[in-house]
Amino acid sequence: MRLVVIDDHTLFRRGITALLARVPDFEVVGEAADGFEGIKAVAAGRPDVVLLDLHMPGLTGIEAMQAILRENPGTHVVMLTVSERRRT
Numbered sequence: 001m002r003l004v005v006i007d008d009h010t011l012f013r014r015g016i017t018a019l020l021a022r023v024p025d026f027e028v029v030g031e032a033a034d035g036f037e038g039i040k041a042v043a044a045g046r047p048d049v050v051l052l053d054l055h056m057p058g059l060t061g062i063e064a065m066q067a068i069l070r071e072n073p074g075t076h077v078v079m080l081t082v083s084e085r086r087r088t
Contacts, residue, residue: 004030004045006038006064007053007080016051016080035059035067042068047075054081 003020005028007013013031020026029045032038034056042050050068054061065077 001025001049002027002029002045002047003049003051004028004032004038004041004047005051006032006035006041006056006061007051008033008056009053012082035061035064038064039067039071042072042075046072049076049078051078051080054079 003026005013005017005020007016010033013033017028017031020028029047030041032041036059038050038052052061052065052068056064059067061079061081065079068075068077
């Protein structure tokens with residue numbers, strides 16, 4: 001399975017990429033720090049799955065997902081995010 005990881009937090013992105021690279025049959029074909037770079041990484045890498053952060057500066061995860069799926073309708077997107085908001 002070919003993957004692209006898109007997240008603005010460098011440590012998280014590189015950690016996930018390193019973990020995924022250890023899994024047999026997974027190949028990380030790109031990573032990006034924002035939605036604009038992510039769209040380019042997906043176009044270049046043609047992944048099966050994109051791991052995408054919801055909250056990013058500039059282009060949000062939702063906006064990036066819409067652009068990615070418009071150009072690559074067969075690509076699966078998994079949204080990953082961390083929220084500091086408290087649930088009540």
